[in-house]
Structure formats: C-alpha cells, structure tokens
Amino acid sequence: MSKAVRVLTNSLINSKGSICHANGYLMVYPLETNINWISGKDNMTSYSFGPERIAHSFCPTCGTSVSGKSTDPNFFADNRAVNVRTLRNLDVPIDQLKIRKVNGRAS
Helix, strand or coil, rough: CCCCHHHHHHEEEECCCCCHHCCCCCCCCCCCHHHHCCCCHCCEEEECCCCCCEEECCCCCCCEEEEEEEECCCCCCEEEEHHHHHHHCCCCHHHHHHHHEEEEHHH
C-alpha cells in the first residue's frame, strides 16, 4: 500500500457541514508542503462564507470543489483539506477506505 493511501485510511473525513455536504467533500488533511500539484493550483477560484476561516477552492471552468485552506494563521495553517474524490490513480478505491464522519455544522 502506498504512503498516500496509508495517510488516507487514517484521516479521511466526511463532514455534514453545509458547504462540505453540498459539494460532496470527502477530505484528507495533508501538510501543504506534502502536496504535489500537477496543474491548476494557480487557476483556482476560492469562496469563503460565514466567519471566513476557510477559503474553499474550486475549478472556475467546471466548478469541481478541490480543496480548502485556512485563512486563519492559528487554525491548521500548515494543512490543506483536499477532496479525495478529485484524486486520480489511487491504489485503493475510495469506497474501500475508512471514513470518519463529523458534524461540521456543529463546529
């Protein structure tokens, strides 16, 4: 099993938060420095709502929700939430990974 999939199996989150649920997010939270963007990072459009602690990034062409990044330097500033549903060539199908459900609306 690859290192990437080992990380996924330990930290995959399905949140019932309003935007997370609506966009179908299934998130993993790697350190920003461990993400290897192949293309598109600089072309993303972002959206924040409510307290604006998270900038949600999406493709301006197709609308796919790709990731989220804290705008607060004291709130997981070194990590980026990545929507696993946007990743390609995983060693294990998403439906075989362990998913932890959280109530993002309550936080």
